Amino acid sequence: MTRIEGIHFQTGKPVSLTIENGRIKEIEANAGRMGGNLPWIGPGLVDLQINGYNGMDFNTLPFEEELVHRVSQSLWKAGVTSYFPTIITNSDEAVCDAVRTIARACSQDGRTAASIAGIHLEGPFISPEDGPRGAHSRKYVKPPDWALFQQWQEAAQGKIKIVTLSPEWPGAADFIAKCTESGITVAIGHTAATPEQIRDAVEAGARMSTHLGNGAHLMLPRHPNYLWEQLADDRLWACVIADGFHLPESVLKVVLRVKGKQAILVSDAVYLSGMKPGEYKTHIGGKVVLTPAGKLHLTGNPGLLAGSAQMLPWGIAHLVKKKLCRLPEAWEMASIRPSELVDLPGKHGLSTNAPADLVLFEWNGDQIAILQTIKNGQTVYGADEMKGGEQSWELLS
Incomplete structure (x- = not known):
């Protein structure tokens, strides 16, 4: 069982996701955490x-x-x-x-x-x-x-x-x-x-x-x-x-x-x-x-x-x-x-029993930086573990 904390991409509020057997088992509000130091979480x-x-x-x-x-x-x-x-x-x-x-x-x-x-x-x-x-x-x-x-x-x-x-x-x-x-x-x-x-x-x-x-x-x-x-x-x-x-x-x-x-x-x-x-x-x-x-x-x-x-x-x-x-x-x-x-x-997005295909990312209003990618509950990419650091997508001016 794995627990992930972050900002829900739709609500903008802190949540905790529990992952088990490759699926999202539970999603809980996490009001006790400040959003500023948490990554965003999206499907x-x-x-x-x-x-x-x-x-x-x-x-x-x-x-x-x-x-x-x-x-x-x-x-x-x-x-x-x-x-x-x-x-x-x-x-x-x-x-x-x-x-x-x-x-x-x-x-x-x-x-x-x-x-x-x-x-x-x-x-x-x-x-x-x-x-x-x-x-x-x-x-x-x-x-x-x-x-x-x-x-x-x-x-x-x-x-x-x-x-x-x-x-x-x-x-x-x-x-x-x-x-x-x-x-x-x-x-x-x-x-x-x-x-x-x-x-x-x-x-x-x-x-x-x-x-x-x-x-x-x-x-x-x-x-x-x-x-x-x-x-x-x-x-x-x-x-x-x-x-x-x-x-x-x-x-x-x-x-x-x-x-x-x-x-x-x-x-x-x-x-x-x-x-x-x-x-x-x-x-x-x-x-x-x-x-x-x-x-x-x-x-x-x-x-x-x-x-x-x-x-x-x-x-x-x-x-x-x-x-x-x-x-x-x-x-x-x-x-x-x-x-x-x-x-x-x-198609079920971030919901209970949906596949734990998730992305943790940073968003500063100008660019997205992928921090972690999870496929079927398993981390398959973590930017801090890859040579060259984060992969960023900068916008056109």
Whole structure:
């Protein structure tokens, strides 16, 4: 049995948590303790979209099971207790190899299996058009193929839990319905679909928008268009990248106001996240710059982003510092809400009998510092025990 004291992330009041057998056994008010010298306590962060981390990439093949273990462990220092390795558009064989390797890694190590809540397949069933396609290779983009997907799912041992696609393809609604019947969350993303096709997708079971506002044309009809349609549909949860670079504050504000408790924070982190600022040559042959301010852009063109390099604590801090929401809501967007969408036990947050997936952190109004990460009641990261000290996420000025 373990006892933890801290400031409850929702109430702002001191509490004591008793942990037993990997679960929260009891939560008690702790009025006798001063809050000033206590860390904050929040539920573990859940990231629905991780392409890689700290130089390790799920989309540079081949990769070994050891890479999956290392990414899972490295993410603990960012407070991430559950995540979805994200495989993007690639050849049929490459996708199959990637999901198979992730599944094997889960079968080898219990902590890896506990951290990976599922695999997110982002493509290849996306728009072939420039703009919506983003950085995905046009060569491998294709219409939804249920037989092919079943092959990948078999290789993944059933671990593909999220599929991002564009409903602009003929037969997309039938594919979405089959995924939904199989318990897979279908997300709309990288799309050039018409409003009618968006509506058909939602009727068929699509439930989420992948990084809404990104992976889109630079120019759109003012209305109707696929962004308005996704914003307006109350059945769709909206994921946003709140790193300060991918979406302006006005767009984030609108998404949070319109979607309410169905707004979710994702990192969409690429493998250069966690790396030091500098110039890097990516595996697709292009040179990129990771600035000291945290922006990842193409060398020679700061206006073109090369992916997201910031983790969920950065996004939480950005939302709060810009007064787009308060800390409890921002933390919920990166923990409880994604768990609710994909039906993870963490949807219960800090409550009795909930899994003891917890994060202890400092928050000074400008930045978040992860102090300790607990997975299933076991400490898996403690900043004071790691070389280099605390991992901090500083905000943009």
